[in-house]
Amino acid sequence: MAETRLAFKAGRAFRRGSTNFVDPDPTKGAILLQNGEDGLLHFIWKNRSNNDVEEDLILFPGDATFAKVEQSAWGRTYVLKFSSSDQRHFFWMQDANGSRDEEFVGNVNRLLADPSIVPIWYSEGYNPNSQAAGPSTSTSAPAASSSQAPGSYQATPEELARIRQIVTSLGARGGAPAAEPEPEILLTDVLTPANLRPLFRSNPELVQSLFPHLPPDLPSPPNVETLERIVQSPQFRAAVRNLDMALRTGLLGGLVRTLGLPEEAGTGVEPFLRALQDQARREEGGGDRMETD
Template sequence: MAETRLAFKAGRAFRRGSTNFVDPDPTKGALLLQNGEDGLLHFIWKNRSSNEVDEDLILFPGDATFAKVEQSAWGRTYVLKFSSSNQRHFFYMQDADASRDEEFVGNINRLLVDPSIVPIWYSAGYNPNTQAAGPSTSAAPAASSSQVPSSGFQATPEELARIRSIVSTLGAGGSSGAAAAQPQQEISLTDVLTPANLRPLFAARPELAQALFPHLPADLPSPPSVETLERVVASPQFRAAVRNLDMALRTGLLGGLVRTLGLPEEAGTGVEPFLRALQEQARREEGDQMDTD
């Protein structure tokens, strides 16, 4: 099974004849970097409207770079170029928020050098335009693959169910979950699934330790305990996995996958629809339990 390491919204741009001008194609798209079943890194452009893969490039470590086109009139155009050929593929950012452009580009270039690395995400409040990047700026330091859970982008139904279990409980019984499901502004899963939000929930519902442990790494100490769960949700690996799932939801490409959780396809089109669908599902399940009491 292919493993998606990175994904974000981006459109394609095409060279105008034999000139040095490129024109943006308005089609909604997403760029994905995947470790394929063939063991090679795939650079994929997917149409977000049709969900079809229109471009699938196989890249070898160190052969390609993803760089900003400084001459771009609209400022957010990038080119994938190769050291082994004169190929050029142009793309432009389609997310309205440009604050994470450098973050995505940095992770692309790290993966183009070493497809096995763990993407590095900036910590909350970090502004790459005003602060010098360093080891302390990342939310999740690099770690070996044996220590890191699967990327949020190739999340299995079981992995999504783990997130669903936590968030739906927040939506059903906690004020922080209700607030998260009805945001006044755009939110992220990293704002919801924080240690500060989850610790009170674990303290009030210690039975969650028993319910969640089967979905967590097998090498955790036993028996299941609230203290172990608290260590998990505070770990850099958990934070990175939540950030990856958040980013995957923002691409709008998880509609098919969330249906395996009994959620409507719209729940895979963004963070807010995802949380609202979980809250509604939690309400229905709570109602079913009351009916059978």
């Protein structure tokens, strides 16, 4: 099964005839980098309106870079270029907030250099560049590539179910802000060691239910101390961050339906948390009715 390592909103841009100008296509899209079933890295452009994959490029380590088009008046136009050919593929960032552009570009370039690299994300509020960005006309001249961090994966239904169980439990006990998410809330704001640690200790049944979804080489039998070490680990924080990023692409609608959530729950972190809360209330209400009948 293909593993999505990175996904973010981006449209395509096309060269204007034989000139050096490129024009942005308004179609809503997303760039995905996947480790395919063939063992190779795939650079994919997906149409977010119909969910069709319209470009699927196989990339070999070190053969391509993703670079800003410096001549772009907007500053948010990028080119995928190859060392082995003259191919050029142009894209423009579609997220309304451009503060994370450089982070995504760094992720892309690290994966292009080494598809097996472990995801790393900046801490919230950190921006490597203070340069502003705005809307685009652009030229296709090559630009220096950026290199910062790798990307995201496609969360499995089991992983989403695990997150749902934790968030639902937290919300039911008032232990996390999931009940009324703030604008721009992050999953890393909800799934913190400080929130999860008391939850594990007051609900030992969670230990047994969570361990089947964790790596098989963990200590056995499962215990609270092991879970506490896991939620404090960089790997867990990266996984939560990656799911957060995947939700923000708006491409998880089909996946969250497997959890019984509406498709709009896959369009962002706040809709995801609200849908979990609504589902928990329905289930809790149904349980109460069954007991009183």
